Amino acid sequence: MNSVPVVVLSILTGTWARIYLLRIDYRIYPSYPQGYVIHVMLGAIAAFLGAVAVPAIISKDYQAATFLALAATQFREIRTLERETLSNMEATELVPRGKAYIEGIARVFEARNYLALLTALLTSLTAYLTPGATAVKFGCALIFGALLPVLIRPVVQGQVIGDVADVEIAPIEFDGPMLIVADVRIMNIGLETVRQVYRKQGLGVIIKPRNPNATATLANVGQRQAIAHDAAGQLGIHKDIDEPDYTPLVRRQISTGCVVMAIVPSEPQPEALLTAVRNVPILEGARKKPLASRAGRLVD
Amino acid sequence: MEIDIKHNIVAAITMHTQKVEGGVPIFYVKDKEELVKVATYIAKATLGMVHDLDNGTYIVVKH
Structure with missing residues (x-):
């Protein structure tokens, strides 16, 4: 031929x-x-x-x-x-x-x-x-x-966050200067003007892993940064370089392994935020599978 | 290569002269209004963030 x-x-x-x-x-x-x-x-x-x-x-x-x-x-x-x-x-x-x-x-x-x-x-x-x-x-x-x-x-x-975890809206609260989402103290916001913007325009989200594999994956700092980046990229962010107060931070509820984020998007639309977070890819490097090990199954 | 100091207290702004001492620039102010104003100005100039210590003292931290 x-x-x-x-x-x-x-x-x-x-x-x-x-x-x-x-x-x-x-x-x-x-x-x-x-x-x-x-x-x-x-x-x-x-x-x-x-x-x-x-x-x-x-x-x-x-x-x-x-x-x-x-x-x-x-x-x-x-x-x-x-x-x-x-x-x-x-x-x-x-x-x-x-x-x-x-x-x-x-x-x-x-x-x-x-x-x-x-x-x-x-x-x-x-x-x-x-x-x-x-x-x-x-x-x-x-x-x-x-x-x-x-x-x-x-x-x-590959998988996305929505495949391994439930994503829900959680209210943003303040205890003095402390920004709180789902009982997680995220950061200290000193200025009242900034706190008002968070109250008015901010959105909180809680990501609840469905199993220990997802919990371990969401604990990865890189995975959490990816969530913040994608959410900010898709919804637009109310922030400039001289406004670090509006940096979206993703923090972990250490008692449950849930992950929370507070963000001030350009348009505060809860449904859009949930969709964006659910579609964040699970990073290969962040992916963990404790359930595949004997010790992991014993813990579960 | 760019070198940047981060996670560092840039300045402390306080209404109480006894409460803050040490190696950071300290700005004494007379009331809450001035506290907020000075803290905001320093934060803008240094690209830092204002944190409230809830005792009449603000710190500006570069993250």
Whole structure:
């Protein structure tokens, strides 16, 4: 079989996989043309590497196959690239993403590039392994390659806060200067004018983990910063750099493991805040599973 | 490299001369109104945050 059409087809499906997974998303940087070009091009290169692997092995060109493995390691750079860009932008954010969130995003970008490579590789493999006429081979490979990213996406998407915890609105109260949400003393706000803004415009939210796994995950400081960042990003925040009083803080109710947050959004709409918090992704690095251990189950 | 001092008391503003001493800049004020005003001005100038110690003393902390 002529390998060139197979390679071309595989590159196309691999690149399609990368484009499909590169969604315009409020949280995944970058939703800009330049970012798109970078990632689609890197995805196409990854797809090329995946596409030529099978033909190289079939033509007994093992040297080429080995070289591909070496080239694939270069894609690790993608994670570094994303991490550096996001870290550099961190100082410009009113509510920073936090290191854990940046790490999570960087990892997703690297992983999706490998998925482009994998899609291309499996497309060419399908083309070679399907019995029958060339048209049948190509048809099967095309369908498989086009469907694979659609099937993979739910698997790689991961969980969100709403999957592991109940999110409810909790009233904001003050004990003297102390800002309190659900009995958790969040911070000392000295100025009465600021306290009035909190009373009038502020929203409190309590996140109740459904099991010990969720409790351990929500305890992670990076996960909590991600919640504050996403909520502020989606609702807009009543804050400027010289107003640290309005920084949304996420604190833990140490007796129950619940997590509370007080925030002054631009528009105080409780339903919007609940939706934003429920859709915050669970960061891979923050995820913990004490229930998977014997000691964890004994504690539960 | 940028170096920034954080989690640090920038200034103390008090109505009681005996209650605050030590290594931070201390501003003595005569009443609550002046207390709030001075604290706000210092906080704005230093990008700090005003905390109330509930004893006639405010501190400005850089977070």
